[in-house]
Amino acid sequence: MRGQSLSFANFVDGRGSVDMKLRLIEASVAAGTVLAMTSSVSLSALASDSAACFSLIQTSGTGAAGYAQIVGVKAGPFNASAWNAGTLSLLPDIRRPLLQPREGTCRNIYAPSVVETEHGWRVFYGAWDGVPTCNDRIYSAMTKDFLNFSDRHTVIEHGPFQHVCNVNALRLPDGQWRMVCTAYPDKLGRNKPALFSSPDGRTWNASSEPCTASLKDIVTMTGYKNYDDADINGMNALLYERGQYTLYFGDFRNFGKVHQAVSKDGRSYTYERSVLDGAYAVNDVKKFRSKSKSWYLMGLHMNTDKLFYTLSENPNSFSGVKVLQGNIDSVDRYIVAIGWVTQGEQERSGRRVLGYLYGAGPDAALASNKIFATWLQKKIVLVDKDGRRIEPQYSSGPDRQLLPLTAPFHGRADVYAEDGRTLLGSTGPIALKAGGVYALER
Numbered sequence: 001m002r003g004q005s006l007s008f009a010n011f012v013d014g015r016g017s018v019d020m021k022l023r024l025i026e027a028s029v030a031a032g033t034v035l036a037m038t039s040s041v042s043l044s045a046l047a048s049d050s051a052a053c054f055s056l057i058q059t060s061g062t063g064a065a066g067y068a069q070i071v072g073v074k075a076g077p078f079n080a081s082a083w084n085a086g087t088l089s090l091l092p093d094i095r096r097p098l099l100q101p102r103e104g105t106c107r108n109i110y111a112p113s114v115v116e117t118e119h120g121w122r123v124f125y126g127a128w129d130g131v132p133t134c135n136d137r138i139y140s141a142m143t144k145d146f147l148n149f150s151d152r153h154t155v156i157e158h159g160p161f162q163h164v165c166n167v168n169a170l171r172l173p174d175g176q177w178r179m180v181c182t183a184y185p186d187k188l189g190r191n192k193p194a195l196f197s198s199p200d201g202r203t204w205n206a207s208s209e210p211c212t213a214s215l216k217d218i219v220t221m222t223g224y225k226n227y228d229d230a231d232i233n234g235m236n237a238l239l240y241e242r243g244q245y246t247l248y249f250g251d252f253r254n255f256g257k258v259h260q261a262v263s264k265d266g267r268s269y270t271y272e273r274s275v276l277d278g279a280y281a282v283n284d285v286k287k288f289r290s291k292s293k294s295w296y297l298m299g300l301h302m303n304t305d306k307l308f309y310t311l312s313e314n315p316n317s318f319s320g321v322k323v324l325q326g327n328i329d330s331v332d333r334y335i336v337a338i339g340w341v342t343q344g345e346q347e348r349s350g351r352r353v354l355g356y357l358y359g360a361g362p363d364a365a366l367a368s369n370k371i372f373a374t375w376l377q378k379k380i381v382l383v384d385k386d387g388r389r390i391e392p393q394y395s396s397g398p399d400r401q402l403l404p405l406t407a408p409f410h411g412r413a414d415v416y417a418e419d420g421r422t423l424l425g426s427t428g429p430i431a432l433k434a435g436g437v438y439a440l441e442r
Helices: 080-085
Strands: 026-027 032-035 037-041 055-059 067-071 091-093 108-116 120-131 137-143 150-157 163-171 177-184 192-198 220-222 234-241 243-248 257-263 267-279 281-291 292-301 308-312 320-328 334-343 352-361 372-377 377-386 399-402 409-416 423-426 430-431 435-442
Touching: 080 308, 108 267, 120 150, 120 163, 120 177, 150 267, 163 234, 163 281, 177 234, 220 243, 234 281, 234 292, 243 267, 243 281, 281 334, 292 334, 292 352, 308 334, 377 399
Parallel strands: 067 435, 108 163, 108 334, 108 372, 220 267
Antiparallel strands: 026 032, 055 435, 067 399, 091 372, 108 120, 120 137, 137 150, 163 177, 177 192, 234 243, 243 257, 257 267, 281 292, 292 308, 308 320, 334 352, 352 372, 377 409, 409 423, 409 430
16 A cells, blocks of 8 residues: 555654664564664764754664665554544555465465554454364464464354354453454354453353354344344444443445444343444444544445545544555455554553554455555655655554665655654664664654
8 A cells, every 4th residue: 555644743852963872672574573782883963953853773683675674663642633634654564464374275364353462462363274174263363563473373163153253352441351253154044243252361251262152152132123134244343431332233134334232241232323324344443532532443344455444533423434545466456354453542542553454365255365464654755865765665563664775875864754744853864775674763
């Protein structure tokens, strides 16, 4: 994805110079991480200009061939104005895919849902993850930085269902876990939401992982006409606030709207209303605080070559759907799911959208999907002595940006907010080389 952007609070501090010494930092490469060593070597002095308040410090280690890698660019606190304007500086992860299916007979991995933990993030996903039978199950993996993944395993077995997929997970303020999934078929041969609860993230519905789903896991709903005959397939997003669960869903038997139902226990819902008009599949809804207001960010798809979003101050009403991104190439031609990657507590200001994971594949049969990533970042632009500009092409995880270099670069770096437009400041004279790893500091 190219040419989109998001704004960020201006933190230019007006310093005219700074002692630029190498320090101990963790720098990443596309294939992993490397620990940089300290050094007192000065790369350059900042110009005596109030805008020259950033530095790029070279670290030991090797980045991706053909690129200068900049560390320290992850998105800042949520800025509703930029999302409403539809300008987001988004960069695709250079690893395509970020996650692919494990080796095996059936390989089709998609439907990500990401939950922050004390040690990083837990990535849930629905898939045939290298299993002998092509039945969707729920899996998860752990990551501290989206560079490496561990503890990849099955969380929910499909049991009496053909498929259990389209997971949307969250963690409650008291540390308990909830996730709602699509279970197929129910007693009428339809897709329905099913709830799985855990006190610790390892025992679900009173069974140790992998928990086997059962018909009793399907949620109930009153007030929605013909709920028993509804086909709620891959359109189940769960939000929790102030002791109440809100389920956002769509119905292929009555398509063209996103609906809302509420519950106190997450299992028995009361239908409230339709909240969005349009032929979209809702996958994820997250809450943010910005400038003393609450905002609700909804992620949507429709098995096409695009992802969509809509933002509202009111969790009961959404409109103004915008394109989030299109496919990058033929590998992600058909996009089938989205899950936001956030950092920070839901009810506190400063919570961020770092980017999102999405499931996609090359064919309309939707049977060979993988998981891809796009990251929201500050934008680094290199400017040489002749005014020629080099802009970023890719990211590698939420905090690393890759700028293409065919020869050593001499000039300056301009640092823009996540909208790609607001200049936060610049460096003094710098020298970069392909394969080098540099830390952005101010």
